[in-house]
Amino acid sequence: MAGVSLRHLYKSYSKNGPLVVKDVSLDIEDGEFMVFVGPSGCGKSTTLRMVAGLERVSQGEIYIGGELVNHVPPKKRDIAMVFQNYALYPNMSVFENMAFGLRLRKTEKHQIESAVKQNARTLEIEHLLERKPRQLSGGQRQRVALGRAIVRHPKAFLMDEPLSNLDARLRVQMRTEIIELHRRLDTTMIYVTHDQTEAMTMGTRICIMKDGIIQQVGVPEDVYMKPANMFVANFIGSPPINFLEGRLRLGKDGGLMFDTPRYAIPLAPEKSKTLLEKGYLDKAVVLGIRAENVYKSDQAEGLGVSIKTETPITGEVYFSELVGADRFIHVKVGDDKIVMRAAAYDRIADGMKLELALNPQFTLFFNRDTQQAIA
Numbered sequence: 001m002a003g004v005s006l007r008h009l010y011k012s013y014s015k016n017g018p019l020v021v022k023d024v025s026l027d028i029e030d031g032e033f034m035v036f037v038g039p040s041g042c043g044k045s046t047t048l049r050m051v052a053g054l055e056r057v058s059q060g061e062i063y064i065g066g067e068l069v070n071h072v073p074p075k076k077r078d079i080a081m082v083f084q085n086y087a088l089y090p091n092m093s094v095f096e097n098m099a100f101g102l103r104l105r106k107t108e109k110h111q112i113e114s115a116v117k118q119n120a121r122t123l124e125i126e127h128l129l130e131r132k133p134r135q136l137s138g139g140q141r142q143r144v145a146l147g148r149a150i151v152r153h154p155k156a157f158l159m160d161e162p163l164s165n166l167d168a169r170l171r172v173q174m175r176t177e178i179i180e181l182h183r184r185l186d187t188t189m190i191y192v193t194h195d196q197t198e199a200m201t202m203g204t205r206i207c208i209m210k211d212g213i214i215q216q217v218g219v220p221e222d223v224y225m226k227p228a229n230m231f232v233a234n235f236i237g238s239p240p241i242n243f244l245e246g247r248l249r250l251g252k253d254g255g256l257m258f259d260t261p262r263y264a265i266p267l268a269p270e271k272s273k274t275l276l277e278k279g280y281l282d283k284a285v286v287l288g289i290r291a292e293n294v295y296k297s298d299q300a301e302g303l304g305v306s307i308k309t310e311t312p313i314t315g316e317v318y319f320s321e322l323v324g325a326d327r328f329i330h331v332k333v334g335d336d337k338i339v340m341r342a343a344a345y346d347r348i349a350d351g352m353k354l355e356l357a358l359n360p361q362f363t364l365f366f367n368r369d370t371q372q373a374i375a
């Protein structure tokens, strides 16, 4: 077991080519489950492959267990990698696939046998040991790929979108199994995905990337509640966060109001204080609010949410979608669109006029030019 440290890592695939990883620095602690998440092409796989030793580092350092490994070949790094396409040897049985890494290491035969059997039992693939990969379903192949990785007791596991080829239901099941596997093995895992739900549910911490640059690193709750910028706020969470443009003005009580041509809403006192101190009076800002913090104003009162405002947010429902226990109501407010979470049983017809309230405790504010959160 070992932690992994990245120090000012850069990568370009050719001499004068673009940098696809830029100044990535990150300490992944021993035993941690770190998830790299971001849109396609943001440099997740490249970063992971540099840790594995499958790509050369253009600049910067990689440490595994405190040891500088930039020039250590992949085989000697003692890490295991699981890929999206499983990369099983087609002509070998499941047993041989799982045993392969141990054989290379000249492990004794009876040890190989017991290690493979034990791990096959853990992954519930014991009955498949004699089969060839082509005789397995996608989910079973993925288990074999995991089995092949864990049987070696590596210092760290690297996984690159390992569940992407599975159907939705199996993906959710395997997610849970990988979390349990991590708990049991207590080994450092670095997991790459483009799926924010996967990142939020699996990671002990998550690292959000965009254009080769780390945007934020944190525990899922922090990334969700305190996004560092508009990109993170929008990328994390489903449905995506609502963004509203407006200007901060002084209200009658001396606190700030978020003011737009159609509505004006008072800020929570502590947010008002911070934004005043930071010089945002009369400045244009972006307000971010998640669907679960938007209410019908008549319901908000009962929830103890203060909504006193002279010009309320009024809009018209143009679309609603049922998602299990929730119903997401899409409301048009002038040119703005606001999504509100309601209960599934809350029947709100399209075309209905609504007055909305935003929970002032959970409004986020962003600088409109830099797109950075205003703390």
Ligand SMILES: Nc1ncnc2c1ncn2[C@@H]1O[C@H](COP(=O)(O)OP(=O)(O)O)[C@@H](O)[C@H]1O
Pocket (backbone or CB within 6 Å): 013, 020, 038, 039, 040, 041, 042, 043, 044, 045, 046, 047
């Ligand atoms: N072998 C390669 N040669 C040249 N460019 C590459 C290579 N692999 C990836 N890239 C480019 O590097 C960028 C990051 O790719 P990648 O790390 O695969 O992103 P992600 O895994 O986040 O989707 C992309 O622009 C991609 O086109």
Ligand SMILES: [Mg+2]
Pocket (backbone or CB within 6 Å): 044, 045, 046
């Ligand atoms: Mg990738």
